[in-house]
Amino acid sequence: MQIHLPLSGTGTVPQRLYRDLRLALAEGRLAPGERLPPSRALAAELGIAxxxxxDTYERLVAEGFFEARRGAGTFVRRLPPVVTGEQVEPGVGPGRHWRPLPVWGDREAPRRYNFAGGVTDRRLLPMxxxxxxxxRALREEARDRTLQGECQGYLGLREGISHYLGYSRGLPCAADEVMVTQGxxxxxxxxxxxxxxxxxxxAVEEPGYPPARWVFESYGARVVGVPVDEQGLCVDQVPEAASMIYVTPSHQFPLGMPMTLERRLQLLDFVRGRDVLIVEDDYDGEFRFDGRSLEALKSLDRHQQVVYLGSFSKVLHADLRLGYMIMPKGLQAALRQAKSLTDGRAxxxxxKALANLIEEGAFARHLRRMQRLYQRRRQRLLEALAQRPDLWNCLPQVAGIHLTLExxxxxxxxEARLLGAGINAEDLGGFHASSEGTKGLLIGFGMIDDEDIEVGVRALARALSA
Amino acid sequence: MQIHLPLSGTGTVPQRLYRDLRLALAEGRLAPGERLPPSRALAAELGIAxxxxxDTYERLVAEGFFEARRGAGTFVRRLPPVVTGEQVEPGVGPGRHWRPLPVWGDREAPRRYNFAGGVTDRRLLPMxxxxxxxxRALREEARDRTLQGECQGYLGLREGISHYLGYSRGLPCAADEVMVTQGxxxxxxxxxxxxxxxxxxxAVEEPGYPPARWVFESYGARVVGVPVDEQGLCVDQVPEAASMIYVTPSHQFPLGMPMTLERRLQLLDFVRGRDVLIVEDDYDGEFRFDGRSLEALKSLDRHQQVVYLGSFSKVLHADLRLGYMIMPKGLQAALRQAKSLTDGRAxxxxxKALANLIEEGAFARHLRRMQRLYQRRRQRLLEALAQRPDLWNCLPQVAGIHLTLExxxxxxxxEARLLGAGINAEDLGGFHASSEGTKGLLIGFGMIDDEDIEVGVRALARALSA
Structure with missing residues (x-):
């Protein structure tokens, strides 16, 4: 057999040899039945160990492409299937109920200045x-004799979450009220x-978080936007017929004001005695900079009408895909069932790894460290933004890892201006259901390097003025 | 301050001290404003480093329960919230459309003899x-500068899956047809x-996989069971009105026969030119013991009417929660959108870890090793079962990691007999929508220890005869 094996590209020698041999198979340069050179001879020819x-022959044997015949050598057994790039008809499509909506939170390329909202920097993780x-989780897994995990979530993590909510949000809850979710x-x-x-x-807040709106619509809901003012949701404008109300009380998304205690009580009063669920999305209420933290709305819920949603996306990273719900009693059985039908469990x-991080105290230390870091970064960003009062007004955000400019x-x-200036930041108009929203930007500071803040803000100012 | 800190229980000294101090806070033995003993004094008193x-004080400071005042010492800042065990009203419940159904695949306790189906042994993982x-994935994550992951799945894993299906199932597909799912x-x-x-x-197979039926029903489908015979699904009994047909062609679940080529072509012919989707669930077709592997039904699909579902639950472990779909062109956009609304991404x-395992060849080697191990284990189980033809008839399963007894x-x-004998195994009746199904058992061999096979089968025989 004579075959060209350049061993070029990246990876270890066995990986490169493997790629070369696969390519030779795919291109038909190695045919079924053909005998490979003895390993010693090929190694000598290529000048490798x-x-x-x-190892490479064994791998191709394991994959079924090569065959080792005792005493006779290694032979090509079969060729990999060919993926053709031919144009095909689209075939079956979605049902007539399915409405195309944008895809949110998909992979996004970083630009020179990352003021993207809702994302954090992997380099800041406590690696x-x-x-x-x-x-430790890998070792625990190896010893675990249970047949499979728990649909509602690993008990150790649910205990960790209940503990965490106790210290970070003043929200008492038991592990059996917690469900672990994918974000x-x-x-x-x-x-x-x-x-x-x-x-x-x-009912949703207007402006608000578009994916919430979309998910409700995807189940056939009639979504009604309710305005927010400086106290938060205008409760007196919530439709009487609402059966679910989605709110961001700790700091309104995207505008930033907390819902006042008066409004919280008014909202609870509005739903009292009716079959209405309040969905409290506390998306990054852990990071609070101005004034005392208001407790979670859920902590005022005496009648099991509030569900609390939290996420580790902002305190660690969205790539973990770990979040949680504090479930009202009446929904627990249905939610467990829905979880089992949706994806089984996390x-x-x-x-287990996250439970360990919490249990060992490293999570609390990280949270505290991030609070200090974001506090500094936010201050620096506010000062840089204050240089251009002619261009924008910066809305007061009491918490979280973004600011809002009008x-x-x-x-x-x-969008073209931001792209041209190499800036990731989000058009505030995108958070309004109507097109007549406030003109402005959401400026995140979870990703931006400290030293890029001033220069990034100057680049933004230039892009807007050009 | 005098406080009882027994340092009992498990864990490191700081973990035990932390638990004791938390308990003292929770029970009110430490009050806000109270000064903690200096660390040196407490360490001396307890005889610890x-x-x-x-470290423990710092952790409680980070959690906001203690406060370090420079030069003055450490003080109790606030107490953890109290979780009361009071009985509460159920509150808000599910919508009127929601039907209670069983929860499948939740945590199950192992018994003495684990003949549970569809689960594998964590000890067999290539740890x-x-x-x-x-x-390696952790290192790659730390270096990753993209803002967030891809909704359709990490490209490296999609490439690995396309590669894997090429060698394990003879199914050519491109990475952009693959979607990574949670199982x-x-x-x-x-x-x-x-x-x-x-x-x-x-249309679903009868008997069949109950969770498939339930998930279809949960979206309001009218599910019709279609009988199977020794050739697989009786295609001529599929209702004309069917818009989706769920099948397990590689070996029927739970009975075990593969769908013949004739039936496969008949099924494709039945859907041709209509708005009907065939869902091919290839739940463990990698493990094939008798005869040559039939290729995936999807490989015969020329008109984008088949979606192929696979999972790493059986070749690695269900706790990974990683599976995949090969999507027909016409459904790709809708499925990406649905994934983004459901949980964002995996x-x-x-x-990344799984992509690395595949890329490094370790996955193929593991698969090969498991094929040999399951082959041996299956043979041993068949021989043990053959001792009691008076009690059962063992149905021929051509593939997979379970057998079926009639x-x-x-x-x-x-169920009581199995429990009494310490046996995990599934009543075949549970896979029939009607109660008149075959009386028998599904016997898995993914979890059972080799040396437990004969004694487990004898225990089963005794339990059935008693």
Whole structure:
């Protein structure tokens, strides 16, 4: 057999040899039945260790492409299937009920200045602690004799979450009220699934968080936007027919004011005695900078009408895909059932690793460290933004890892300007259901490097003025 | 301050000290404003290292319960919230559309003899390779500068899956046809979500996999059971109105026969030119013991009417919660959208670790090793079962990690008998929608220890005869 094996590209020698041999198979340069050179001979010819050839042959045997015949050598057994790039008809499509909506939170390329909202920097994760927590979880997994995990979530993590909410949000809850979800997003989805009858009226804040609106609509809800003022949701404008009300009380998304105690009590009073569920999305209420933290709305709920949604996306990273719900009693059975039908449960390893991080105290230390870091970064950003009062007005955000700018005058081609200046930031208009929203930007500071803040803000000012 | 800190229980000294101090806070033995003993004094009193006290105080400071005042010492800042065990009203319940159904795949306690179906043994995982793959993924994560992961799944894993299906199932596909899901379960859920209009007719095999039936029903489908015979699904009995057909062609669940080529072609012919989707659930077709592997039904699909569902639950472990779909073109956009609304995406770390395991060849080696191990274990189980032809008839399963027994005569109180004998195994009756199903058992061999096979089968024989 004569075959060209350049061993080029990245990876270890066995990986490169493997790629070359696969390519030779795919291109038909190796045919079924053909005998491969002995490992010793090939290693000598290529000037590599014999073990690298042995390992690679074994891998291709394991994959069924090669065959080792005792005493006779290694032979090509079969060729990999060919993926053709031919144009095909689209075939079966979605049902007539399915409405195309935007995809939110998909992979986004970083630009020069990352003022993206709702994302945090992987470099800020407590990597040593996290690695140790993952290692410990791997060892625990290896010893675990139970047949499979718990649908509602790993008990150790549910205990950790209940503990965490006690110290971070003043929210007392028991582990059996907690359900572990894939981010807060899945919480909204499961709630919609068990609560929303097609045609049901769901009230959301206007402006607000678009994916919440979309998930409710995808279950057939009639979504009604309710205005917010400086006290939060205008409760007196919530439709009488609403069966679900989605709110962000700790700091309104995207505008930033907390819902006042008066409004919270008014909202609870509004739902009292009716079949209405309040969905409290506390998306990053842990990071609070001005004044004393208002407790979670859920802590005022005496009649099991509030569900609390939280997420580790902002305190750790969204890639973990771990969030949680504090479930009202009456919904627990249905939510467990919905979770079992949706995806079974969250991956054990991730749940155990996070439980370990919490249990070992590393999580609380990280949270505290991030609070200090974000406090400093936010101050620096506020000062940089204050240089250009001619261009924007910065809305007071009491918490969280973004700020909101209202432009002094409307800006055309905003997305193109941001792209041209290498800036990730979100058009505030996108959070309004109507197109007549405030003209402005959501400026996140979870990702931006400290030293990029001033230069990034100057780049933004130039982009808006150009 | 005098306080009882017994340092009992498990864990490191700081963990035990932390628990004792938390308990003292929770029970009100430490009051806000109270001054803690200096770390040196407390360490001396308890006979532990001073650093343990320092670390514990710091953790409680980070959690907001203690406060360190420079030069003055450490003080109690606030108490943890109290979780009361009071009986509460149930509050808000699910919508009127929501039907209570069983919860499938929740945590199950292992018994003496684990013949549970569909589960594998964590001890058989390639732990060294898996640990290395996870470690590498952690390093890659730390370097990753993208803002967030991809909704459709990490590209490296999608490439790995396309590669894997090429060698394990003879199914050519490109990475952009692959969607990474949380187990095959989420694939069924997403498909139902985008395809099923309430009242739509969905055909399933009878007997079949109950959670598939439930998920279709939860979206309002009218589910019709279609009988299977020795060739697989009786295609001529599929209702004309069916808009979705769920099948297990590689080996029928739970009875075990593969769908013949004739039936496969008949099924494809039946759907041709109509708006009907075939859902091919290839739940453990990798493990094939008798005869040549039939290719996936999807590989015969020329008109984008088949979606292929696979899972790593059987080749690795269900706790990974990683599966995949090969999507027909016409459904790709809707499925991506549904995934983004459901849970955003799968956890990056798990996806990257699995991609590494595949890329490094360790996955193929594991698969090969498990094929040999299951082959041996299955043979041993078949021989043990053959000792009692008076009690059961063992149905031929051509693939997978379970066998099916038909009892010679009906057995009353089956679940109680199994429990009494310490046996996990599933009543075959549970897979029939009607109660008149075959009386028998599904016997899995993914979890049972080799040396427990004969003694487990004897225990089963005794339990059935008693």
């Amino acid at each position: 014999r073990q690298a050839v042995v 040593t602690d996290w690695r140790r927590a993952v290692m 807060a997003m899945q919480g909204m989805d499961l709630l919609s699934r068990v609560r929303i009858v097609p045609g049901a009226v769901v 991956p054990n390893l991730m749940q 432009f002094r005058q409307s800006v055309d081609k905003l | 001073r650093q343990a006290v320092v 060294t390779d898996w640990r290395r793959a996870v470690m 095959a379960m989420q694939g069924m859920d997403l498909l139902s979500r985008v395809r099923i209009v309430p009242g739509a007719v969905v 956890p990056n770390l798990m996806q 009892f010679r005569q009906s057995v009353d109180k089956l």
